[in-house]
Amino acid sequence: MKAIVYQEFGNVDVLQMAELPKPAIQSGEVLIRVKAFSINPMDWKIRKGEVKLMSGSKFPKYTGADFSGIVEEVGGAVAGFEKGDEVFGVVKNMMKEGASAEYIAVSAFQVWKKPSNITFAQAASLPVVSTAALTAIEKMGRIDSNTNILVNGATGGFGMILLQLLKQKGAHVTAVTSSNGIAFAKKWGADQVIDYRKEQVLSGNETYDIVIDLSGKMGYANAKQIMKPHSRFLNPTPNPIEIPTSLIQNLFTGKKHVIVLASPSTKYTNELLQAAGQGLDIQIHKVFPFHAFQEAYRYGEQGGYTGKVVIE
Template sequence: MKTIAYQEFGGTAVLQTIDEPMPTIQADQVLVKIKAVSINPLDWKLRKGEMKLMSGSKFPKHTGTDFAGIIDAVGASVTNVKKGDEVFGTVKNNMKEGVLGEYAAVPSTLVWKKPAAINFVQAASIPTVGAAALMALQKIGKTTAQSRVLINGAAGGFGMFLLQLLRLDGVNITAVADTHALSFVKQWGADSVVDYSKENVLTKGDTYDAIVDLSGKMGYENARKIMKAKSVFINPIPSPVDILTTPIKNLFRSKKQIVLLSTPDKETIDRLVKAIDNGLEIEVSKVFPFAQSKEAYAYAEKGGYVGKVAIEVN
């Protein structure tokens, strides 16, 4: 089967289409014929070697963690899905595994039946950002109608889920996005918007109970200027150093930085599927064919798009 892999850390040029044997499945696994894979920032952070402390340096490595497809075979102990089911899911170890290829063997506990109302590309866009959005809600903590939350870089996949989920809680949301994305973030639930090409949210004079920095460009030290005395800054794309040092630093400050590490599980996915059934929107602004996987990653890494970017495989 054909799959996308790389033999060294680097830019999109290191991505190669290679032939590999068809995966074999264990008793608790399923074989999925991949229909679509969505792109997440972690994909290129891993490929560039930014997470090598966790991913290791053994090659070849594969890319792409969130997928949708059709069950082609099931292991002897699998009972939650059967051959022919349309599913979506994620890999067991997102630091070391990737599924951007024609088939993948994954644990049956990490695949879920695809909601009928959405297509494969939309389904592949759910697991990582959806789980992260629910985790962010938890870390933001108890909110009221007077709570003010700032989402920086709100127009991507994470922001798409988080805005719509926060809207259900009735908090006051300010979303920072580019001009072309303002209508989307308003539609998803923002009460007010900041066009970062025209305004600097750090100098507007407003303060917030929680800041979620989805762009990774604000940073905690800048965010402190617009955080209330007891507030949280949520960092969803931490470096290994952030992961190690943040808990210690938080012991000495009232404005907390929270490193967000989330893993999709059944409870999380059930909540997301229920939200989708109740009208939560999934915007996939650009879809590339498998043969243009390099171009897909180059496009995604530039940023500036709305919602998710995905690759269709079969």
């Protein structure tokens, strides 16, 4: 089978197509014929060696965390799946594994049946960003109509899901995006939209109960300028050093720096499936064919687009 691998840390050019044996499954696993996998910022953070403490430096490495596909084979200890089922899921450890292959073997606990009202590309776009969005909301604490939330970098895949879920919670949400994302931010539930090319949110007079930076460009030090005395800055893209230092900082200030580290769970997936069944809007910005994987990742890393980029 064909798979995308890399043998050293680096830019998109280190990604190569390789011929590998089709994986054999263990009793608790299913073999998936992959139909699509999505691109996430963590893919290139791992590939560039930015998180070596968690990913290690053993090669080869793979890319892609969430996927959709068709069940090809079922392990003897697996119940609830059979050959031919349309499914979606996420690899157990994206630091060590990847979905960028024609076939992958994954634990049955990491796979769910695909809702019939969404495509394979849409299904492959959901697990990572949805888990992150639901984890972020949990970290926000109590949310109601009086909660003033700023979402910076609001119309990528993460923001797409987060805005819609926050709308269900009734929070007052300000979305920061480019002019290309304004219509989508409003569609997904933002009460106010700021075009960062025309207005500097850090220069405004508005203050927020919660600031979440999906772009990874604002940072806690800057966000403090627009945070209320007792508020939270949510950081889903921390540098490794920020994880311990934030815990120390939080002991001495009312403005908390909260690290958001997400991992899939049945609880989150059930919420996701319910939202998908109720018409969750899943915007696919662009789909690339498998052979154009370098082009796809190069495009994904540029950012500035709305929704998700997918490889089929």
